[in-house]
Every structure is written in C-alpha cells, then in structure tokens.
Amino acid sequence: MVEKILVIEDEIALSETLVYNLKRQGYDVHAAMDGHEGLSLARSLKPDLILLDLMLPGIDGLEITRILRKEAKTPILILTAQGEEIDRVLGLELGADDYMAKPFSMRELIARVKAILRRIQLDRNGAQEETLEVHHFGNLTINQRKHEVYLDEKPLKLKPKEYDLLLYLCANHGHVLTRSLILEEVWGWDFSGGTRTVDVHIRWLREKIEEDPKNPVRIITVHGVGYRFDE
Numbered sequence: 237m238v239e240k241i242l243v244i245e246d247e248i249a250l251s252e253t254l255v256y257n258l259k260r261q262g263y264d265v266h267a268a269m270d271g272h273e274g275l276s277l278a279r280s281l282k283p284d285l286i287l288l289d290l291m292l293p294g295i296d297g298l299e300i301t302r303i304l305r306k307e308a309k310t311p312i313l314i315l316t317a318q319g320e321e322i323d324r325v326l327g328l329e330l331g332a333d334d335y336m337a338k339p340f341s342m343r344e345l346i347a348r349v350k351a352i353l354r355r356i357q358l359d360r361n362g363a364q365e366e367t368l369e370v371h372h373f374g375n376l377t378i379n380q381r382k383h384e385v386y387l388d389e390k391p392l393k394l395k396p397k398e399y400d401l402l403l404y405l406c407a408n409h410g411h412v413l414t415r416s417l418i419l420e421e422v423w424g425w426d427f428s429g430g431t432r433t434v435d436v437h438i439r440w441l442r443e444k445i446e447e448d449p450k451n452p453v454r455i456i457t458v459h460g461v462g463y464r465f466d467e
C-alpha cells in the first residue's frame with residue numbers, strides 16, 4: 237500500500253522540496269498552499285499523514301489541527317518557524333503528533349515521517365494481529381510471530397537479515413523496490429555498507445526459496461532498478 241501524504245505549506249519553495257523528496261521515497265504526495273484548500277484536501281483525500289505549516293493564509297495550522305482532530309485520527313506533523321514555540325506546544329496539546337522546527341534537513345524530516353508511519357502501521361498490525369501473523373505465498377509460509385519460514389512445510393534456516401529482507405519483500409509484494417530503498421528499510425539509515433549487500437542477501441535468499449535460483453520466479457530482478465517479489 238502506497239501511503240498518502242498531504243503537505244499543507246504556503247511557502248512555495250519549501251512545499252516543492254517536500255513534495256519532491258517525499259515522492260522520491262515512494263509516497264503518494266499532495267500539496268495545498270492555504271488553509272482552506274488544506275482542510276478540504278484532508279477531508280477528501282483522507283491521507284495517512286499530514287505535514288502542516290502553522291502560519292497559513294485562510295485558516296491557520298492550529299485551527300486546522302483543532303478541526304481535524306474532531307473528525308479523524310490522521311497523524312499530523314507540524315512544521316513550525318522560529319519563534320512559534322508557544323504555537324508548537326498548543327499544536328501538540330490540540331493533538332498533533334509531532335513537530336519539526338524550521339529549518340530542518342530533508343533527511344531528518346523523512347526519518348520522522350517514516351517513524352510516524354511505521355508507528356501507525358504497528359498500531360494497525362496490532363489491531364489485526366490474528367490475521368497478520370502468518371503469511372502464505374504459494375508454498376512459502378512465514379510465521380511472523382515465531383520468526384519462522386517454511387517452504388513446503390519444511391522449516392528454512394534464515395539469517396536474521398535474510399528473514400528481515402524476505403519479510404520486507406513479501407510485505408511489498410508486486411512492487412518494484414530499489415536497492416537503496418531496501419537497504420534503508422532493512423538495514424537502516426546508519427548502515428555503512430553499500431547496495432551490494434542487498435544483492436548478496438538476495439542471492440542467499442534465492443538459494444533458499446527458489447526452485448532454480450538461477451532462474452528465479454519469486455524474487456525478480458528488475459534491471460536497472462531493483463527487485464520485485466512475486467507470489
């Protein structure tokens with residue numbers, strides 16, 4: 237599932253930078269330049285996350301937070317300028333999830349966005365734990381609670397990173413995933429190795445789950461881009 241993010245920010249340059257960088261991360265990003273448009277898009281798009289500037293023409297960010305909180309639980313990440321500390325506190329009190337003080341780096345912002353979305357996902361998973369703990373992909377079965385993988389009901393021995401990688405690929409089955417995205421999601425931001433690590437682990441996984449690892453039918457190489465997991 238591609239997550240939808242709504243950016244409500246009237247500073248054109250910042251809005252464009254945010255949209256560009258979030259799109260590069262694979263999110264479905266929409267932008268509103270004033271409070272009225274922001275509120276109506278928040279209602280019609282039902283985004284997974286809202287990035288909300290406080291000082292906006294039309295309706296300001298605090299008012300939007302107040303209104304939206306009565307209608308939905310959509311997480312809100314407030315973007316505040318210097319000197320808006322009081323508004324920041326008010327925003328959090330009104331139910332915003334977090335804030336970023338301007339100027340911030342895109343890297344920092346994206347890390348924060350991911351953290352919020354991951355938490356939401358965990359909450360959702362928690363709510364659906366029963367259905368989510370066992371996944372079937374053809375003759376491949378993953379028991380997430382037990383951290384076990386079976387091929388034709390025979391248990392497979394996977395290294396922890398192979399397991400994480402497989403789980404990530406399965407969770408995004410059907411989607412093309414770039415090496416750098418996989419690296420970031422499975423190994424994390426601070427991992428210093430290169431994308432070659434991904435290729436090596438893919439090879440190991442193929443040896444374990446593919447009938448013919450040289451002609452894989454599950455973990456497909458998308459040339460020049462990355463990989464895709466097919467059921």
Ligand code: CA
Nearest residue numbers: 246289291292
């Ligand atoms: Ca503004």
